[in-house]
Amino acid sequence: MLAIDIWRIIPAALVCASLWLSSIQQVSAVPVRRATVLPQNDPFYSPPAGYESTAPGTILRTRPVPNKLAAFSLLPQNLANAWQILYRTTDSNGNAQATVTTVMEPHNADPTKVLSYQVAEDSSYAACAPSYTLQQGVGLDGIVTQAELLLMDAALDRGWYVVTPDYEGPDSSFTVGMQAGHATLDSLRAVLASSNVTNVQANASVALWGYSGGALASGWAAELQPTYAPELKILGAALGGTPVDLNATLQAVNKGPFVGLVPAGILGLASQNPDLQTYIDSILIPSKRDAFYKAKSQCLAGDILEFVFQDINTYVNKTDFLNDPVAVKVLNENHMGKYVPKIPLHMYHAIHDEIVPYPPAQALYQQYCSQGVSIDFTTDELSEHAILLITGSASALLWLEARFNGTPVTPGCSNRTVATSALDPGALQVFGELIFNDLGDLLGKPLGPLSIT
Numbered sequence: 001m002l003a004i005d006i007w008r009i010i011p012a013a014l015v016c017a018s019l020w021l022s023s024i025q026q027v028s029a030v031p032v033r034r035a036t037v038l039p040q041n042d043p044f045y046s047p048p049a050g051y052e053s054t055a056p057g058t059i060l061r062t063r064p065v066p067n068k069l070a071a072f073s074l075l076p077q078n079l080a081n082a083w084q085i086l087y088r089t090t091d092s093n094g095n096a097q098a099t100v101t102t103v104m105e106p107h108n109a110d111p112t113k114v115l116s117y118q119v120a121e122d123s124s125y126a127a128c129a130p131s132y133t134l135q136q137g138v139g140l141d142g143i144v145t146q147a148e149l150l151l152m153d154a155a156l157d158r159g160w161y162v163v164t165p166d167y168e169g170p171d172s173s174f175t176v177g178m179q180a181g182h183a184t185l186d187s188l189r190a191v192l193a194s195s196n197v198t199n200v201q202a203n204a205s206v207a208l209w210g211y212s213g214g215a216l217a218s219g220w221a222a223e224l225q226p227t228y229a230p231e232l233k234i235l236g237a238a239l240g241g242t243p244v245d246l247n248a249t250l251q252a253v254n255k256g257p258f259v260g261l262v263p264a265g266i267l268g269l270a271s272q273n274p275d276l277q278t279y280i281d282s283i284l285i286p287s288k289r290d291a292f293y294k295a296k297s298q299c300l301a302g303d304i305l306e307f308v309f310q311d312i313n314t315y316v317n318k319t320d321f322l323n324d325p326v327a328v329k330v331l332n333e334n335h336m337g338k339y340v341p342k343i344p345l346h347m348y349h350a351i352h353d354e355i356v357p358y359p360p361a362q363a364l365y366q367q368y369c370s371q372g373v374s375i376d377f378t379t380d381e382l383s384e385h386a387i388l389l390i391t392g393s394a395s396a397l398l399w400l401e402a403r404f405n406g407t408p409v410t411p412g413c414s415n416r417t418v419a420t421s422a423l424d425p426g427a428l429q430v431f432g433e434l435i436f437n438d439l440g441d442l443l444g445k446p447l448g449p450l451s452i453t
């Protein structure tokens with residue numbers, strides 16, 4: 001029991017401490033130091049004229065990341081190299097779009113292995129994109145993404161290249177599934193075409209990983225790959241806390257600690273749906289409009305603090321506003337399960353997930369199984385949403401490692417229920433390594449395998 005309690009307490013304490021730190025930073029009189037130009041003011045993010053006619057995944061521009069990548073925006077990471085690539089992708093309406101992906105090369109890198117890690121950005125503001133928040137000196141508003149750098153470090157320590165795309169695109173279209181899927185797939189196309197800059201081999205093996213908002217992007221990428229990027233060979237995807245049904249999350253978080261996800265999600269959806277934008281503007285109560293729109297100028301931590309325990313229905317003058325046909329249409333379009341992945345999946349979900357409810361993820365698992373997808377699905381009994389990000393990470397990493405090592409996937413579906421994924425076979429050893437290496441990584445240890453095998 002002791003081990004289990006610790007796994008419940010440590011991450012919760014970390015999240016609380018992080019929120020506390022970021023709240024101090026927000027209220028303090030000292031302005032947040034911005035180490036670098038905000039994406040919305042940075043010409044690197046603007047595509048060159050005529051880029052629309054290039055193929056999806058075309059590299060438009062590259063540069064070394066302007067600042068060191070840093071854990072919690074403070075502690076610089078000792079990578080061999082890190083670059084940003086501006087590339088062409090396609091939004092959910094089929095229009096050309098350009099967004100940025102960050103490519104991290106560890107020391108002693110294996111240029112035949114690339115992990116695409118989609119972060120839980122969960123915000124609708126350009127300065128929350130990982131290409132920006134992972135840099136040193138940008139403040140703590142992107143704290144969750146910044147914490148996920150520690151999971152990316154675990155992959156880098158295995159010698160894999162890690163790439164993390166700004167999959168929400170230039171309009172920060174949080175929760176738009178097709179946007180996220182396209183941008184994730186085109187990031188891989190761009191990275192595989194970047195050999196003369198990054199040394200990644202054009203035929204490198206690739207895999208996907210994401211939790212929560214990152215699982216939305218990874219899951220949509222898996223669903224869209226057979227039609228949108230059939231030439232991409234992806235070994236598999238690890239999806240944790242997968243937001244299959246946005247409405248379920250809206251209902252689950254209202255009046256709780258995580259209400260801030262709702263305005264960010266609605267404004268994210270509206271950014272690619274003019275009808276929804278018009279509708280929301282027509283029902284927002286004037287005195288509450290500015291507060292609602294704050295979700296367009298702050299990241300997840302700021303949104304959580306702004307809206308904590310509020311009822312989102314008090315922002316609008318229409319009862320049951322999500323049941324309007326405009327809203328229903330958008331929620332349905334962004335429900336996962338319309339397309340069938342061809343790649344194997346490792347899914348993990350907390351049965352008591354208080355943010356992304358379990359039943360839709362379980363239903364998706366069963367639907368995909370009946371459609372022939374190979375999946376192993378883990379139900380975790382003790383973890384909550386933020387906790388499973390951490391407790392489920394070791395098994396996800398081991399599953400991804402098996403894919404990169406060429407271990408064949410058992411065809412078909414299997415599922416299991418565990419008290420906590422933290423006690424999975426092999427997990428404790430991975431956590432030991434993770435803690436040991438991550439502490440070293442925080443202190444500037446070179447990221448990467450110590451020797452090439």
Ligand SMILES: *[C@@H]1O[C@H](CO)[C@@H](O)[C@H](O)[C@H]1NC(C)=O
Nearest residue numbers: 059062193194195196197198
């Ligand atoms: C890499 O190759 C592309 C396409 O051939 C070229 O446009 C680009 O300048 C090259 N970059 C470097 C750094 O050599």
Ligand SMILES: *[C@@H]1O[C@H](CO)[C@@H](O)[C@H](O)[C@H]1NC(C)=O
Nearest residue numbers: 112195200201202203204205
């Ligand atoms: C991948 O490409 C490299 C060089 O470009 C080549 O040596 C290697 O055999 C290729 N690997 C596979 C699996 O095709």
Ligand SMILES: *[C@@H]1O[C@H](CO)[C@@H](O)[C@H](O)[C@H]1NC(C)=O
Nearest residue numbers: 281282283284285286317318
């Ligand atoms: C709701 O608010 C909007 C925007 O402020 C306003 O135009 C509209 O008349 C209001 N509707 C009702 C029924 O109060």
Ligand SMILES: *[C@@H]1O[C@H](CO)[C@@H](O)[C@H](O)[C@H]1NC(C)=O
Nearest residue numbers: 247248251322323327328331
């Ligand atoms: C959202 O969920 C609520 C509660 O389960 C339900 O009443 C409503 O019809 C759902 N709306 C949509 C668009 O699915």
Ligand SMILES: *[C@@H]1O[C@H](CO)[C@@H](O)[C@H](O)[C@H]1NC(C)=O
Nearest residue numbers: 362365366377379414415416
């Ligand atoms: C796990 O598999 C069993 C047998 O195949 C099935 O009855 C059960 O519903 C599955 N569990 C979940 C969570 O889908």
